[in-house]
Amino acid sequence: MTKIISGLLDKAQLQNLNVGDEVFVNGIIYTARDQAHKRLVEVIKNRKKLPVNLKDRIIYYCGPTPAPKGKVIGSCGPTTSSRMDECAPFLLEAGLKGMIGKGIRSQEVISAIKKYEAVYFLTYAGCGALLSKCVKKAKVIAYKDLGPEAIYELEVRNFPLIVAIDLEGKNIYDRLNKEAIDIYLNKIH
Amino acid sequence: MKKILAPEITKIVADLCIQANTVLRTDVLDALKTALRKEKNKRSYGILEKIIQNARIAKKEKLAICQDTGMACVFLQVGQEIKIAGDLKKAINKGIEIGYRKGFLRDSIIKNPLLRGKPAYQPAIIHIDIVKGDKLKITVLPKGFGCENKTQLKMFMPTAGIEKIKNFIIEVIKKAGADACPPFVVGVGIGGTADCACLLAKKALLRKLTTNDQRPTTNNQRPTTSLEQGLLRDINKLNIGPMGLGGKTTALAVNIETYPTHIAGLPVCVTISCHALRSASKTL
Numbered sequence: 001m002t003k004i005i006s007g008l009l010d011k012a013q014l015q016n017l018n019v020g021d022e023v024f025v026n027g028i029i030y031t032a033r034d035q036a037h038k039r040l041v042e043v044i045k046n047r048k049k050l051p052v053n054l055k056d057r058i059i060y061y062c063g064p065t066p067a068p069k070g071k072v073i074g075s076c077g078p079t080t081s082s083r084m085d086e087c088a089p090f091l092l093e094a095g096l097k098g099m100i101g102k103g104i105r106s107q108e109v110i111s112a113i114k115k116y117e118a119v120y121f122l123t124y125a126g127c128g129a130l131l132s133k134c135v136k137k138a139k140v141i142a143y144k145d146l147g148p149e150a151i152y153e154l155e156v157r158n159f160p161l162i163v164a165i166d167l168e169g170k171n172i173y174d175r176l177n178k179e180a181i182d183i184y185l186n187k188i189h
Numbered sequence: 190m191k192k193i194l195a196p197e198i199t200k201i202v203a204d205l206c207i208q209a210n211t212v213l214r215t216d217v218l219d220a221l222k223t224a225l226r227k228e229k230n231k232r233s234y235g236i237l238e239k240i241i242q243n244a245r246i247a248k249k250e251k252l253a254i255c256q257d258t259g260m261a262c263v264f265l266q267v268g269q270e271i272k273i274a275g276d277l278k279k280a281i282n283k284g285i286e287i288g289y290r291k292g293f294l295r296d297s298i299i300k301n302p303l304l305r306g307k308p309a310y311q312p313a314i315i316h317i318d319i320v321k322g323d324k325l326k327i328t329v330l331p332k333g334f335g336c337e338n339k340t341q342l343k344m345f346m347p348t349a350g351i352e353k354i355k356n357f358i359i360e361v362i363k364k365a366g367a368d369a370c371p372p373f374v375v376g377v378g379i380g381g382t383a384d385c386a387c388l389l390a391k392k393a394l395l396r397k398l399t400t401n402d403q404r405p406t407t408n409n410q411r412p413t414t415s416l417e418q419g420l421l422r423d424i425n426k427l428n429i430g431p432m433g434l435g436g437k438t439t440a441l442a443v444n445i446e447t448y449p450t451h452i453a454g455l456p457v458c459v460t461i462s463c464h465a466l467r468s469a470s471k472t473l
Contacts, residue, residue, distance in 0.1 A: 063295065064295075065258060066293045066294075068251070068293040074252060074293050075252050075253035075255060077257075079256075079257070079335065102367065102368065102370065103366065103367040104367055122434075124236065124243070125335075126240060126463055126465045127242075127255075128253060129243050129244075129246040130239060130243040146308075147296055147308045148256075148296060148308065173367065
């Protein structure tokens with residue numbers, strides 16, 4: 001049976017998530033991608049107040065298309081997570097408990113996931129039209145000037161996820177294409 | 190002399206932007222359906238089903254197939270007997286602007302690559318070929334950057350041989366892995382100069398996909414057909430699969446384009462398209 005989680009991840013929910021699990025999330029999640037991450041990390045480094053409280057929250061690496069008339073949001077699939085790898089540990093330190101994206105993560109992110117007891121999820125890549133059906137409300141809450149890279153608050157219903165790295169650091173990509181990942185990591189580190 | 194007015198081009202480009210971004214190419218959809226029939230891995234099967242379902246929703250509701258509506262790449266074949274009245278490049282970029290706005294597509298283009306800043310819809314990347322005749326063919330290929338980021342160019346020794354080229358292509362696919370949204374369509378450009386090889390690879394993505402089951406008969410085979418077939422078989426043994434979670438379907442097709450090159454060189458460019466390979470054309 002598919003597990004259901006909320007947008008606020010307490011320890012009990014996190015401990016119940018194992019690598020490979022298919023999960024639905026119901027509740028509030030926040031979008032943030034490259035430029036928003038850069039700004040959030042600046043805020044954290046300068047010990048200023050974050051525009052969104054990250055404690056126990058989930059960030060979705062996504063820059064949606066504009067909402068057509070009569071719709072809540074446009075196409076809203078995941079973007080490549082590894083571009084957020086340098087920033088992710090700072091956000092995890094600030095209390096973030098979940099990240100949704102596509103593709104593999106760096107060793108540093110995996111270590112931070114273990115240290116701060118968080119989870120990395122995948123969602124269906126290149127299926128932004130399908131995923132838009134799971135978004136019930138959407139509004140920009142910070143960095144409006146970034147256009148599609150602004151931070152959106154999304155209220156989601158049965159938004160589908162796959163647990164890719166659980167809080168013990170077990171990684172879905174480890175037991176699959178190991179060789180491909182090794183080559184990739186050598187390239188970026 | 191046949192005369193085409195710039196506003197006509199603007200309108201066509203705008204329509205093609207919306208069509209390409211919301212209606213998945215039939216050859217790509219067919220290749221996905223073929224892959225679904227063959228996929229044994231349960232999770233990969235489920236992902237392929239979702240990808241096909243996504244294309245159906247996008248078409249029905251006129252939504253973008255993917256939120257990354259790309260950088261618009263526009264390919265023109267201009268017949269040398271045509272007269273275009275007005276500013277051609279301006280007309281194209283205006284068409285991109287109108288189409289992207291009207292189609293609720295994403296503004297992903299930043300003016301200054303170093304300073305970044307607020308995104309806009311255009312300019313497009315425009316490639317113009319002058320050809321014989323009095324026709325104008327316009328093609329719009331919105332290229333997403335999850336996969337574009339994985340493009341690689343290698344300048345081989347002229348004596349390198351086919352095995353080294355094949356290994357390079359396979360390495361590029363492995364490095365692209367889950368990030369570039371497999372199953373891929375792989376575009377390869379071999380020959381010319383460095384820039385020519387990159388353009389050939391991009392143009393290879395425009396060619397209709399043929400899976401290994403539906404190859405043309407031996408009499409009308411291209412010289413690269415067996416190389417494409419062999420590479421597709423090898424790539425699909427990598428077990429990268431949809432979303433990088435394993436399975437038989439790592440690529441839907443490999444398309445290779447070649448051009449004469451210099452005695453001292455052998456440029457090879459490999460470009461990748463995600464499963465949402467989008468393009469649309471119109472001929473005037």
